[in-house]
Amino acid sequence: xxxxxxxxxxxxxxxxxxxxxxxxxxxxxxxxxxIYTPVELIQGAVQKVFYIHLAAAWNAYLSFFLVFVxxxxxxxxxxxxxxxFARAWAEIGVVFTTITLISGAIWGKPIWGTYxxxxxxxxxxxxxxxxxxxxxxxxxxxxxxxxxxxxxxxxGIIGFIDVPIVHMSVRWWRTLHPDPIVAxxxxxxxxxxxxxxLYCIVVFTVLALFLVRQxxxxxxxxxxxxxxxxxxx
Amino acid sequence: xxxxxxxxxxxxxFAILWVVVFGYFFFLTRQLADLRREVNALREERENQAGPSxxxxxx
Numbered sequence: 001x002x003x004x005x006x007x008x009x010x011x012x013x014x015x016x017x018x019x020x021x022x023x024x025x026x027x028x029x030x031x032x033x034x035i036y037t038p039v040e041l042i043q044g045a046v047q048k049v050f051y052i053h054l055a056a057a058w059n060a061y062l063s064f065f066l067v068f069v070x071x072x073x074x075x076x077x078x079x080x081x082x083x084x085f086a087r088a089w090a091e092i093g094v095v096f097t098t099i100t101l102i103s104g105a106i107w108g109k110p111i112w113g114t115y116x117x118x119x120x121x122x123x124x125x126x127x128x129x130x131x132x133x134x135x136x137x138x139x140x141x142x143x144x145x146x147x148x149x150x151x152x153x154x155x156g157i158i159g160f161i162d163v164p165i166v167h168m169s170v171r172w173w174r175t176l177h178p179d180p181i182v183a184x185x186x187x188x189x190x191x192x193x194x195x196x197x198l199y200c201i202v203v204f205t206v207l208a209l210f211l212v213r214q215x216x217x218x219x220x221x222x223x224x225x226x227x228x229x230x231x232x233x
Numbered sequence: 234x235x236x237x238x239x240x241x242x243x244x245x246x247f248a249i250l251w252v253v254v255f256g257y258f259f260f261l262t263r264q265l266a267d268l269r270r271e272v273n274a275l276r277e278e279r280e281n282q283a284g285p286s287x288x289x290x291x292x
Contacts, residue, residue: 046239049246056250095257099250106246110239207254214261221268228275 011217018210025203032196049107055200056099057125059208063093064132064163071156074149080223083149086156087139088215090132092208097129112176120169121177128166131159 033051040047070086104122105115116122135155142148170177189197 044239046242046246048243052246052250095253099253102249102253103246106242106249110242211258211261214258214265218261218264218268221265221272225268225272225275228272228279 011213015210015213018206018213022203022207022210025206029196029200029203032199037192037196038190043111046107046110049103051197051200052204053100053103053107054197055204056096056103058201059204060093060096060100060128061163061167062205063089063096063208064128064160067093067132067135067156068160071153074153075157078146078149080149083152084216084219086153087136088212088219090135090156091215092212094129094132094136095211096204096208097125097132101125101129108176117176119176120173121166121175124162124166124169128159128162131155131162135159 029051033048037048037051039045066089067086070082070089074082074086101122104125108117109115135152138152138155139145139148142151169175
């Protein structure tokens, strides 16, 4: 096979390990969510959406933080690898923010009586999603690729300001959304729910790593293709 | 105290999670497969053009 080059076998091995770990982890997460954790007294079964909602939100924060760091590094010393890294994590962040928004809306309907309300937490999260959608589209709008990467890095840095705003919105404004219950000193969750939510965060992080590796590989192959086409002329 | 049972919403939330994750994964794997095919075809084409004596140092 022509593509079997240095490192490609190792890459596939890591991808396979991450893929299998994600799959097993997901099955474990389903067992914990549906069998291990108790049904919440007031909200009933629908409260179990909480585990995926929170794990997705955590991964969105993590992804956008990595975009922020890579964007700073890119502006200090530009390199295509840093841009690729930032773009890949931005895409993963958008996927997880989409899951957060949709799962939150579905959870909100039976609990709040509506899928959507212009609540500070929901609105700032939607804004976060829009910022990074713009981030991903920006390169296409700017003719010069290098300038496009630079603009995207600036958006990646400024856009991250919304992450702490999203997180603190439930404390700063009157909101329907509950206060943070994981990163608090008080034990707001029973142990079984606490373990399950931590487990889901870990599994979703492994999933994010697996997906981001695929995304990075796509960009690398695109560059290889471009090189091959350029040298073929 | 009455417990709300909303299995429809629970099912919908998990269904959408799987659709988004697998949809995105499918989108990535298709792109990867297409790119791999194109890169392989171009490399083979170049190797054929270079002649049978040409060897790839990386393979």
